[in-house]
Amino acid sequence: MEGSMATTHPPTIPILGPLQPGTTQRHLVTLPGAALADEARPVTTITGAKPGPVLFVGAGVHGGEYPAVETVIRLGTSLDAAEVAGTVVLMPVLNLPAFWQRSMFVCPVDNVNPNRVFPGDPNGTYSEQMTHAFTNDFIAHADAYIDLHGGDIPEALVPFSICRAGTTATDAKAKELATVFGLPYLLAVSRPIQPAKGSSSYVAAAERGVPGFIAEAGGVGQLQQDAVELLVTGVRRVLAHLGMSEEKIADVPAPILLTGFEWVYAKNAGIFYPAVGVDEVVHAGQAIGKVGSLFGEMLETIIAPVSGRVLFLTINPAIQANGLLMGLGVTE
Numbered sequence: 065m066e067g068s069m070a071t072t073h074p075p076t077i078p079i080l081g082p083l084q085p086g087t088t089q090r091h092l093v094t095l096p097g098a099a100l101a102d103e104a105r106p107v108t109t110i111t112g113a114k115p116g117p118v119l120f121v122g123a124g125v126h127g128g129e130y131p132a133v134e135t136v137i138r139l140g141t142s143l144d145a146a147e148v149a150g151t152v153v154l155m156p157v158l159n160l161p162a163f164w165q166r167s168m169f170v171c172p173v174d175n176v177n178p179n180r181v182f183p184g185d186p187n188g189t190y191s192e193q194m195t196h197a198f199t200n201d202f203i204a205h206a207d208a209y210i211d212l213h214g215g216d217i218p219e220a221l222v223p224f225s226i227c228r229a230g231t232t233a234t235d236a237k238a239k240e241l242a243t244v245f246g247l248p249y250l251l252a253v254s255r256p257i258q259p260a261k262g263s264s265s266y267v268a269a270a271e272r273g274v275p276g277f278i279a280e281a282g283g284v285g286q287l288q289q290d291a292v293e294l295l296v297t298g299v300r301r302v303l304a305h306l307g308m309s310e311e312k313i314a315d316v317p318a319p320i321l322l323t324g325f326e327w328v329y330a331k332n333a334g335i336f337y338p339a340v341g342v343d344e345v346v347h348a349g350q351a352i353g354k355v356g357s358l359f360g361e362m363l364e365t366i367i368a369p370v371s372g373r374v375l376f377l378t379i380n381p382a383i384q385a386n387g388l389l390m391g392l393g394v395t396e
């Protein structure tokens with residue numbers, strides 16, 4: 065669908081059934097896939113009175129990122145179909161098993177991080193079936209896609225967006241939309257963040273010709289209202305930029321561009337004592353924390369592998385061997 069801003073209005077999104085112009089509709093959608101019949105997922109559509117693009121906004125790929133979830137819920141109750149040009153499709157929680165069980169990072173059914181197995185597999189595990197259905201039945205029908213995240217239950221973070229660094233028109237559009245969204249930092253990454261079976265939501269979108277990006281705000285398992293405000297405003301900026309609303313929103317400074325994302329792990333299991341905070345700049349070689357044993361011995365000093373900015377930080381001190389401590393955004 066590259067470059068094809070929806071030609072028909074209302075759009076045809078088969079899994080949702082008929083959409084009525086000028087209305088907000090609530091759908092309970094059972095995703096295709098043998099494992100996914102467990103629970104229908106709430107989806108709200110705002111089909112504008114006027115034609116325009118299809119914007120898909122989702123959250124809850126990770127189950128404990130509450131400001132992102134709340135943002136999608138709030139958009140569903142606040143956007144006015146009479147004022148919207150085009151169609152906004154909203155799914156507040158993809159990974160419902162993780163949401164209900166408050167599981168961090170993974171889906172508790174298969175212990176898989178869904179954002180590492182996109183575009184999924186219709187015959188795979190629960191997370192693979194889920195990301196496959198999500199990609200085909202939602203993302204593929206959109207002209208643009210925003211995947212809202214935040215720090216998960218043990219993570220504090222500074223708000224940032226992530227898009228793919230690439231040379232296609234879709235990559236350029238994704239970066240443009242992520243810039244418009246207005247968070248203080250934008251990571252344009254060219255390689256996977258972690259070795260994984262698959263890739264992330266925005267990469268699967270790009271491969272379908274749909275410009276997509278991740279926007280992250282809030283964390284530590286709480287519902288910070290300022291984070292919700294940031295994310296809601298970001299989506300509204302994108303709506304205005306795409307000509308889907310006439311709202312005028314004050315400009316913000318262009319994001320600081322980061323080109324690398326370096327994740328730092330502990331070698332040893334133990335208690336983590338960070339020596340830095342989120343949004344702090346660190347220098348390669350700097351001691352940024354320690355890990356101690358349960359006897360109180362110092363097991364290791366954590367050294368910054370690169371210079372960069374602390375974008376997220378694990379704030380719960382219990383750390384397993386090879387446990388994730390923080391992510392550094394790098395300017396190259």
Ligand SMILES: [Zn+2]
Nearest residue numbers: 126129213214
């Ligand atoms: Zn997440």
